[in-house]
Amino acid sequence: MSRAEDFPASSAAGARTPAALDARLVECRACPRLVAWREETARTKRAAFRDWTYWGRPVPGFGPPDAALVIVGLAPAAHGANRTGRMFTGDQAGELLFSTLYGLGLTSRPTATHRGDGLELYGVRVTAPVHCAPPDNRPTTGERDTCRPWLTGELRLLAPTVRAVVVLGGFGWQAAFPALRQAGWEPPRPRPAFGHGVRAKLRPGEGDSRAPLSVFGSYHVSRRNVSTRRLTPAMLHEVLLEAALTAGLPARPDGPLPGPAGPPYSP
Numbered sequence: 001m002s003r004a005e006d007f008p009a010s011s012a013a014g015a016r017t018p019a020a021l022d023a024r025l026v027e028c029r030a031c032p033r034l035v036a037w038r039e040e041t042a043r044t045k046r047a048a049f050r051d052w053t054y055w056g057r058p059v060p061g062f063g064p065p066d067a068a069l070v071i072v073g074l075a076p077a078a079h080g081a082n083r084t085g086r087m088f089t090g091d092q093a094g095e096l097l098f099s100t101l102y103g104l105g106l107t108s109r110p111t112a113t114h115r116g117d118g119l120e121l122y123g124v125r126v127t128a129p130v131h132c133a134p135p136d137n138r139p140t141t142g143e144r145d146t147c148r149p150w151l152t153g154e155l156r157l158l159a160p161t162v163r164a165v166v167v168l169g170g171f172g173w174q175a176a177f178p179a180l181r182q183a184g185w186e187p188p189r190p191r192p193a194f195g196h197g198v199r200a201k202l203r204p205g206e207g208d209s210r211a212p213l214s215v216f217g218s219y220h221v222s223r224r225n226v227s228t229r230r231l232t233p234a235m236l237h238e239v240l241l242e243a244a245l246t247a248g249l250p251a252r253p254d255g256p257l258p259g260p261a262g263p264p265y266s267p
Helices: 004-013 018-025 032-044 092-103 141-158 170-182 223-227 233-246
Strands: 069-072 124-127 164-168 199-204 213-218
Touching (some): 004 018, 004 141, 069 170, 141 170, 164 170, 213 233
Parallel strands (some): 069 164, 164 213
């Protein structure tokens, strides 16, 4: 009988489509600390969302199964994706990300509020290295590694079409390269240090006919980064535009930029 911590590796390996992978992922209970936190948050709620029925489970990736561009974040927000059940949906980080993608012509609408809001992504899929909301938005490295088979499996299933990956933040950068290697690409050695605008080229493994993959680094779209101007809408637009064009998507270079997201950050 398999243990809960073995579930991601054994279950992700058997999925044959992204939809099948997602259906298995939402049943995962491999990380006790994350399970306890996501479910406690779903029970207690935030006052502003007291009428919501929180999702309170692992949050799967979102986007078409033949995406050419993958965006890798950090983890679901406790009162964002952990509430709505969809990546980057219901929080300020998602407001900036999806409004920027909309300006590039890669989404059907500029806002993401709930799973039934009609939002579609065009050639883009968003995911994360950790699929459960962590306390203080800080998963441990052990939780990252336990969750890695889900990201590896997702990238493996997207391999026929994906041409570019944008990684948001240093935590995601550290998580993405081992997953990409396990999914069949060869990262450069040494691994490039994370930074905004950093770009790496990954070749397929020996004997593999898939296309090379371009990986781009960007500061995370967190409220703190945006409010302190470490990441501006223009900076995010530039990275996403370059990645989308590299992926072969018909992005609009002259689309509108989103405005500032949220009030000033207070530590």
